[in-house]
Amino acid sequence: MSLSRLARLYRSIEAMFPERHLYVRTGGQMQAFVLTTGRQLAIAGVVAGAALWMGITTAALLVSWVTPSEAEAEIARTQARYERLIADRQARLDALYAQMRTDTGSLAELAHSVENRHAALALLLADAKAAPGAAQALAPALNKVAKANEADPVSRVELVRLSQDQLVAAAETYAKTRADRLKLAFRMAGLSPDRYAPPPGSLGGPLIEARDPSALAVLLDVDEAFAARIQRAAESLTEATALGEAAESLPFGRPASASRSSSFGFRVDPFTRRPAFHSGLDFGGAFATPVTVTAPGVVSFTGERSGYGKTVEVDHGRGFKTRYAHLSSIAVKPGQRVALGQRIGAMGSTGRSTGVHLHYEVWVNGRAQNPDRYLKAGDHVRQAS
Known part of the structure; x- marks a missing residue:
């Protein structure tokens, strides 16, 4: 079956490209050329290949003309950017020179x-x-x-x-x-x-x-x-x-250089062993460690207070007061104006105390506040300075 198909294909090709004779006369002489079916097929293949190659190259050339390369696009963008920079600089110079030429x-x-x-x-x-x-x-x-x-x-x-x-x-x-x-x-x-x-x-x-x-x-x-x-x-x-x-x-200063030993809020009372509210901060330290005022103000009280022992209270105005308790000695008097960082007493263990420390309180409009918030706020203020 395949041989018969090949035979039919061959006959079709022979019908399309039958044997041809080409006669060329030159100087009175006649030359004959025989173009067989194979030669005609070879010539047709060469012509078709050349046409295909020319079509592909022509299409590629047209595409390259229509679509610029990435390098050309980058060059164009760079050129446009520099042109904008130059134009902006020139505009600034023109504005400056125009201002220089105005009036006089x-x-x-x-x-x-x-x-x-x-x-x-x-x-x-x-x-x-x-x-x-x-x-x-x-x-x-x-x-x-x-x-x-x-x-x-x-x-x-x-x-x-x-x-x-x-x-x-x-x-x-x-x-x-x-x-x-x-x-x-x-x-x-x-x-x-x-x-x-x-x-x-x-x-x-x-x-x-x-x-x-x-x-x-x-x-x-x-x-x-x-x-x-x-x-x-x-x-x-x-x-x-x-x-x-x-x-x-405001009381943003530190009352002592010692470290804190007890925090504000509810805790176990060291005497009763029951939960009790602690209205200030405790700072532990050596006996007679200096205690300093945390903001400018006027001394409103000095002396003994029940449970607090020797105490100094300072009024800072605007409803702010501070209290310094369990002192061993007091260095100020009521009515005395004190400056931030001034020594007002020394650390001790007077009153209801289990050891040498400072009990420090901050009051605003008659209510005890957490002094720790004021200490952290003071640290932040000093960082802003």
């Missing part, structure tokens, strides 16, 4: 603007210089302002303005960071920061008494955007200063 066409007006911005910064730094940690936070930006004067005259103006912007940003970041850390310390002590922060509308000073940035811009003779940044930094700085001053008046 000299540097006088631009120099006047830079001087006014410096004057506004001087007011801001005057408020910030006494704040804890402000000098260290602002030192890098201040150094950049100083280095700007070392540049050539053409670049100096732009460098000074850029340094001024960086200095405002550094002041704003420092003030906001310090205010946020102090707010967190107040919350750690269970206190509302809003109670101690300056209320809206009560901020003073030339930088923040003008509530509208446009009014401040007119007052300082600077652009409104710069005036708004100065105002925000001044407001954050004022808030941080108010919270810092409030923190200094």
Whole structure:
């Protein structure tokens, strides 16, 4: 069956490509060429292969023209990026030169603007210089302002303005960071920061008494955007200063350098062996270890109290009081004003005590508080300084 099919196929090919004779006459002579079926098949195969190759290469060429390579695309993206950078730089230079050419066409007006911005910064730094940690936070930006004067005259103006912007940003970041850390310390002590922060509308000073940035811009003779940044930094700085001053008046200090030996809350009473409420913290230490006041205030009581032994109580205002008990000696008198960290007595074991230690209490509006929260808040305040 297969042989008959091959025979039919061969006959079909012979019918398509029958033997042909080609006669060529050259110079009066005749030459004959015989094109057999095999030769015609070979020629047809070569022609078909050449046509296929030309079609594939033509298609590949067209695809390459239509679809750019990844390398070409990356080159195009890079070129576009650099063109944008160059255009942005040129726009900044054009804006600077345009400002330099306005009005008198000299540097006088631009120099006047830079001087006014410096004057506004001087007011801001005057408020910030006494704040804890402000000098260290602002030192890098201040150094950049100083280095700007070392540049050539053409670049100096732009460098000074850029340094001024960086200095405002550094002041704003420092003030906001310090205010946020102090707010967190107040919350750690269970206190509302809003109670101690300056209320809206009560901020003073030339930088923040003008509530509208446009009014401040007119007052300082600077652009409104710069005036708004100065105002925000001044407001954050004022808030941080108010919270810092409030923190200094609260019992955030440590009453003794000794370690704690008993915590606030319910515990087993060492005398009755029954659960009892312990209204303070105990600090164990050697006999006569100095005991210091944890916040400024006025001594409201000294002497013996039942169960407490020799005791000192200090009124810190705003409803805050602290109590220091089981002392061996007392170094202050009622009505005496004491400062933070001042020695008020020495550790002992008077009253209802099983050994030498300090019993320390914090009271707010007549209610005992957990002193541990105030100690942790004080540690956080000192980290913010």
